[in-house]
Amino acid sequence: MKGRFFAGLIISIFILGTGCNVQKQPHLTAKKDLVKEIDNSIAQAGKQYKYFMQQIPADKFPRSLDKDGKLVTSGSGWWCSGFYPGTLLYLVEATNDQGLKTEALNRLKLLEKEQFNKSTHDLGFMMFCSFGNANRLAPKPEYKQILINSARSLASRFDEKVGCIRSWNSKPSDFLVIIDNMMNLELLFWATKETGDSSFYKIAVTHANTTIKNHFRPDYSTYHMVNYNAKTGLPQKKHTVQGAADESAWARGQGWGLYGYTVMYRETRDKKYLELANHIADYILKHPNLPADKIPYWDFNAPGIPNALRDASAGSLIASALIELSGYNQGKASKTYLDAAEVMLHSLCSDVYTAPYGTSQGFLLNHGVGNLPGKSEVDVPLTYADYYFVEAMLRYKNLKR
Numbered sequence: 189m190k191g192r193f194f195a196g197l198i199i200s201i202f203i204l205g206t207g208c209n210v211q212k213q214p215h216l217t218a219k220k221d222l223v224k225e226i227d228n229s230i231a232q233a234g235k236q237y238k239y240f241m242q243q244i245p246a247d248k249f250p251r252s253l254d255k256d257g258k259l260v261t262s263g264s265g266w267w268c269s270g271f272y273p274g275t276l277l278y279l280v281e282a283t284n285d286q287g288l289k290t291e292a293l294n295r296l297k298l299l300e301k302e303q304f305n306k307s308t309h310d311l312g313f314m315m316f317c318s319f320g321n322a323n324r325l326a327p328k329p330e331y332k333q334i335l336i337n338s339a340r341s342l343a344s345r346f347d348e349k350v351g352c353i354r355s356w357n358s359k360p361s362d363f364l365v366i367i368d369n370m371m372n373l374e375l376l377f378w379a380t381k382e383t384g385d386s387s388f389y390k391i392a393v394t395h396a397n398t399t400i401k402n403h404f405r406p407d408y409s410t411y412h413m414v415n416y417n418a419k420t421g422l423p424q425k426k427h428t429v430q431g432a433a434d435e436s437a438w439a440r441g442q443g444w445g446l447y448g449y450t451v452m453y454r455e456t457r458d459k460k461y462l463e464l465a466n467h468i469a470d471y472i473l474k475h476p477n478l479p480a481d482k483i484p485y486w487d488f489n490a491p492g493i494p495n496a497l498r499d500a501s502a503g504s505l506i507a508s509a510l511i512e513l514s515g516y517n518q519g520k521a522s523k524t525y526l527d528a529a530e531v532m533l534h535s536l537c538s539d540v541y542t543a544p545y546g547t548s549q550g551f552l553l554n555h556g557v558g559n560l561p562g563k564s565e566v567d568v569p570l571t572y573a574d575y576y577f578v579e580a581m582l583r584y585k586n587l588k589r
């Protein structure tokens with residue numbers, strides 16, 4: 189079956205393969221054994237991150253590359269600070285490399301203080317991708333306390349009237365919520381399980397339900413941002429910041445929604461979340477603008493398709509979510525989602541997206557798009573592309589084990 193699948197992939201890439209605005213055209217070759225391919229990619233990723241470690245100042249977190257290929261770093265307060273330690277921890281899990289482990293633990297120390305940061309909604313990304321993985325692999329009371337404090341800080345941004353956690357701070361009349369915020373809810377579910385305090389769970393469910401009501405269009409694509417009236421709690425504007433247009437489907441936003449509602453189903457077993465996650469997956473996978481290698485353009489409605497840029501971060505996070513979602517479905521749907529994730533992983537593992545050893549300052553993947561309208565981080569490596577790529581590879585290996 190898989191042989192036929194990959195043969196089909198090659199033919200369709202041959203036919204459609206001119207639509208990738210990356211330096212090279214994809215020349216994906218058939219690989220019968222994706223697990224073996226992933227094993228090679230993980231081994232290469234371990235080596236690449238050992239090189240990466242040497243490029244990053246001890247008091248900083250990697251962020252991306254500038255237009256000259258130089259490393260751009262951030263402090264611990266940037267929304268992406270948890271991805272580098274999180275990726276290191278996934279690689280430690282896969283390779284048991286003690287050098288990577290020491291590096292991960294050192295970066296966690298730098299990140300610790302963000303547990304009390306109430307000025308951002310990104311605490312799930314920052315703290316659960318890092319300390320959440322650290323605690324999963326080697327539970328420690330201090331990790332638990334950091335995660336509980338992080339969940340409290342995140343919950344402090346919840347507003348009863350709106351029924352959401354505030355995403356971005358703005359003028360008092362606006363209450364801004366972006367679809368990305370769905371990714372921060374996993375931390376709240378963990379906190380309820382750990383503490384027995386159901387208020388975290390209730391906040392997560394309320395936020396997810398309000399988001400279903402107001403973020404999604406009839407075709408199950410999602411707006412990037414909903415601006416709620418802070419007084420009435422009602423939506424007053426729906427628009428984009430990082431997408432091509434207010435009514436377009438920003439690729440990573442669709443991915444955040446897909447991943448977020450898959451987690452919602454995992455944590456609540458409420459079928460309405462599974463149905464929504466399936467609808468989002470179908471929107472993505474049946475979209476006429478999804479390229480043959482299944483790594484999306486940065487926006488499904490990007491101007492210039494098929495010559496628009498791809499976003500490897502959307503590809504890796506969608507692949508990871510689809511692997512989990514396939515496990516909650518049976519029959520055709522389950523197979524469709526897993527087949528698509530396989531194509532995505534096969535594409536990401538290829539040299540079209542994976543940086544050769546010692547290049548890209550040590551990032552794993554090239555061709556991410558952070559914020560194209562803001563002219564920031566365009567066609568560059570991104571720490572979250574690496575994180576969800578490694579996560580997806582480990583999920584796939586675990587599934588096949």
Ligand code: GLY
Binds near residue numbers: 368430
């Ligand atoms: N959470 C911000 C982004 O996806 O770019």
